[in-house]
Amino acid sequence: MDTLVRSFCNKTRLFSCAEDFLNSGLIAETSLLISDIMMPGMSGVAMLECIRQLEYAPPT
Numbered sequence: 001m002d003t004l005v006r007s008f009c010n011k012t013r014l015f016s017c018a019e020d021f022l023n024s025g026l027i028a029e030t031s032l033l034i035s036d037i038m039m040p041g042m043s044g045v046a047m048l049e050c051i052r053q054l055e056y057a058p059p060t
Contacts, residue, residue, distance in 0.1 A: 018047035027056055047050065 005012050009032065015021040018039055033051075035044035047049075 001034065005032075018042035018044065018050075020030065022050055027051060029056065 001012055002012055013024075013026065015024065018035070018040055021027075022042075033048075033049060037044040039047075
């Protein structure tokens with residue numbers, strides 16, 4: 001997935017779980033978010049709900 005995204009984006013970041021992304025401090029800098037809805041721990045859907053509670057909604 002990283003190689004595919006890098007082919008059309010300048011900068012990518014990979015996170016092993018939703019919690020790592022939410023704690024990264026990079027939410028406001030995110031212009032595109034690709035997530036697995038069945039991740040271990042917090043699901044992608046739950047992560048999106050957390051992001052929306054922070055009043056930030058990146059394109060998905």
